[in-house]
Amino acid sequence: MIQVFRSSWALLFGIFLLMGGNGIIATVLGLRGALEGFSALQMSVVMTGYFAGFLGGSSMTPAMIRRVGHVRVFAALGSFISAALILFPVFTDPWIWTALRVLVGFCFAGVYVTAESWLNNASTNETRGSAMAIYGVILTAGIVAAQWFVSLGDPSGFLLFILPSILVSISFAPILLTVTPAPAFETAKPMSFVEVFRASPLGLVGMVMMGGIYSALFGMASVYGTEAGLTIGQISTFVAAVYLGGMVLQFPIGWISDRADRRLLILLVSAFGAGGAVLAALGIGGYYGLLAASFLIGGTANPLYALLIAYTNDYLDAADMPAAAGRLVFANGLGAVAGPLFTGWLMGQVGPEGFFVFIFGLMAALAAYAAWRMTRRPAGSVEDSGVYLAAVPAASPVSVAVFQEAAAEAAEEAAEEAAEDSAMAAS
16 A cells, blocks of 8 residues: 555545545535525536536547547646636526536546546556555545535635635646656447346446436535535535545445345445435434434445446456446446436425435335345355455546456456366365
């Protein structure tokens, strides 16, 4: 781990600043939208723009990198992000905001693809898994730290829009000035959706559901807070609790995942997430009950993303794991585009509690589908399951592909060790 920090500290620090800026603007837009009189449905359209842009950017950035190189793509997209962030308070119209969110989402996807490619290139086979796990923690920590800045600012002014623009601009300096050379960009030929579904129906369907849950949490949490009448400080703490839960519970759940039936674990973790949504929707425990429920929801949502990837890998050949990454991430992106829209519609129908009703619905559906899939085929051997790697939904397809490559390498090493043991036993 020390070796990872020594070789990649500039990249990781830049990514932390980058995610800080992204975390600030995601929360502030919900607060400012309420001040401008935007409805929950209008804000859901605005927030959906980010995920639509992110989906497009994830698909198109590799071709851009191959055409003009990492540095030019990184600098160009970063400039667009900085400019877009300070335009939000200038043009307070929901349709202009939606267009800006599409642009910001597209550019952030491209920046993440570029940064993750560099991080992958700076890692060795021995440190790659640790590097990407640290990267996931840095992403989450950036969002959590961002909420502290939000709690100190005034969403009716310009400061909370200028600050993320500054953070994003500064974040490029350590990344672009690092001595690590820009890598050649390569992508594996993806599997078809049909092939991935045949290998793991629960994995593919679950990734769509998780996209909806994550986009609701990232895009609509502050909208819920304003609709529920929370103060700015309470909203920022509420949002931070969601991501702290994900950061704290990711690794314990991952440890259990390597030692238990993953379908059963997916069922149980989803059920706990659904239970947290029920507690929050009913207002049990007041504000502190809301924080505890949010911690539980975030602490189940992030690990579920990685759990579904690990479970899918259990039914793939090692050579197919990197090829499946693109389809899994795209499926997640489709769910992410729909998530804020359905959340906003439900909030318009039943009030602020619609935010948690939506999360409950998807968590409960995932638990029920996992239970049904357990009746369709027998569980695989725990000893034969692959390793759990702490992927996070905020990352780009490059990150997931790297995790898949690490999982494939681990699977091949395990197969070689098993073959050696068999040969020794036979002799």
